Amino acid sequence: MASIAWIGLGNMGSPMARNLLPSTDALTVYNRTASKAEIFVKNNPGAKMVERVEDIDSDIVFTSLATDEAVLQIFGKLECLSGKTVVDTSTILPDTVEQLSQIAKEKGGKFVHCPVMGAVAAADQAQLIALLAGVDKCCRQKIKKLLVPSVARLCIDLGDEVTKSSMLKLCGNFMILGIVELLGEGFTLAEKCGVDKNDLYQVYTEMFPAPSFKNYGAVIKDGSHGTVLGINVKNGLKDAKHIRELAERSGAGIPTIDLAIRNLNCANDKGKGEEDWSALVHGIKVLSNLE
Ligand SMILES: NC(=O)c1ccc[n+]([C@@H]2O[C@H](COP(=O)([O-])OP(=O)(O)OC[C@H]3O[C@@H](n4cnc5c(N)ncnc54)[C@H](OP(=O)(O)O)[C@@H]3O)[C@@H](O)[C@H]2O)c1
Numbered sequence: 001m002a003s004i005a006w007i008g009l010g011n012m013g014s015p016m017a018r019n020l021l022p023s024t025d026a027l028t029v030y031n032r033t034a035s036k037a038e039i040f041v042k043n044n045p046g047a048k049m050v051e052r053v054e055d056i057d058s059d060i061v062f063t064s065l066a067t068d069e070a071v072l073q074i075f076g077k078l079e080c081l082s083g084k085t086v087v088d089t090s091t092i093l094p095d096t097v098e099q100l101s102q103i104a105k106e107k108g109g110k111f112v113h114c115p116v117m118g119a120v121a122a123a124d125q126a127q128l129i130a131l132l133a134g135v136d137k138c139c140r141q142k143i144k145k146l147l148v149p150s151v152a153r154l155c156i157d158l159g160d161e162v163t164k165s166s167m168l169k170l171c172g173n174f175m176i177l178g179i180v181e182l183l184g185e186g187f188t189l190a191e192k193c194g195v196d197k198n199d200l201y202q203v204y205t206e207m208f209p210a211p212s213f214k215n216y217g218a219v220i221k222d223g224s225h226g227t228v229l230g231i232n233v234k235n236g237l238k239d240a241k242h243i244r245e246l247a248e249r250s251g252a253g254i255p256t257i258d259l260a261i262r263n264l265n266c267a268n269d270k271g272k273g274e275e276d277w278s279a280l281v282h283g284i285k286v287l288s289n290l291e
């Protein structure tokens with residue numbers, strides 16, 4: 001069995017690392033805030049923690065980190081990677097992915113990027129969809145075998161070109177954010193014209209019986225954004241700005257992203273940064289003189 005390290009025990013990283021435990025007899029974890037790693041090790045016998053990234057010496061090193069800057073900082077601290085594979089699962093820009101690939105190569109290692117679709121509940125239940133790209137096929141097959149079914153229900157192999165998974169992930173998140181924006185506008189329209197929100201919820205979910213419509217629709221209908229379903233407003237803004245940057249660089253005109261960013265900023269300014277990103281509805285309500 002390969003030894004595995006997991007760097008970043010946040011909302012996503014913690015359940016993903018835990019689900020890998022049966023696949024290795026040596027799981028090493030690191031988290032910037034050491035108390036989270038201490039709790040992880042206490043709750044998961046068999047795992048050990050290190051206090052410095054430099055002390056990681058596992059065959060396969062996973063990262064799950066909040067921002068592009070954080071992933072770059074951590075990669076900078078990794079020691080010699082000769083014969084090792086590094087797998088980043090964070091949502092980051094294609095440019096950052098290329099930089100990480102270069103850093104891993106300079107240190108003698110192989111790099112694959114593997115962002116995931118699905119929220120914390122999906123990570124908890126090993127129901128994520130993993131998007132895997134990077135050289136080489138043999139390396140990707142090894143990681144795929146490790147992830148499915150322990151961590152993900154599906155792993156889509158996107159081939160050698162390492163930025164493909166980042167771009168696919170951002171296109172995927174665009175659709176989720178777009179659904180949240182549309183639901184926010186739909187429920188605001190209902191409120192303004194006097195349609196019962198429960199009736200509208202029934203119509204939407206009968207027509208579109210998908211988890212995103214059901215779950216985000218319920219939160220927007222009830223105004224219960226305090227329960228974070230997927231991602232909070234602050235982290236959602238990071239994803240939304242990445243999507244806008246990808247669109248600008250690619251020459252794609254996707255105005256929905258500008259609306260969503262405007263509304264996420266409004267929610268953030270109202271102190272809702274830690275709430276679910278469906279709190280963007282506050283921006284729509286301000287536009288509609290409801291707040
Ligand atoms: N939440 C979701 O639904 C979801 C779904 C799919 C993908 N993602 C992506 O998965 C990644 C992790 O998300 P998350 O929800 O788990 O975020 P999170 O709960 O905020 O955790 C972020 C992790 O990054 C670490 N970190 C932040 N800045 C750092 C730095 N400068 N140096 C070292 N470590 C740093 C944090 O350490 P501390 O504990 O010390 O702060 C923590 O371990 C993100 O890229 C996100 O976009 C999230």
